[in-house]
Amino acid sequence: MTLRPCPFCGGEPHIERRGNARFSTIISCLDCGATHECGDTGDDVGNGWNSRASDPVAAALQAICDTWGQPANEPGPSLTSLIEAGRAALSTAK
Secondary structure: OOOOOOOOOOOOEEEEEOEOOOOOEEEEEOOOOOEEEEOOEHHHOOHHHHOOOOOHHHHHHHHHHHHHOOOOOOOOOOHHHHHHHHHHHHHHHO
8 A cells, every 4th residue: 555645744754663462553754754654454554544534733834834834844943843833732721
């Protein structure tokens, strides 16, 4: 199965561990480090990653970076640190 780009940054995904009856599958993004752990096994490995919805905070921050014309990997706060700050702010507001 072909893995779709990372739903958070568009980066390249990598299968860290293929699942089986005893272990879960772990897929991570080589660019931003996002991970997804699921019960996919055999031919289904990657279905969980490919069907994930984008994180609304990550999508909003990526849109801001795109609007400003500043790539997420330019010097300054990383997109990952901005996402973490956004999530923390949202959890505090609830």
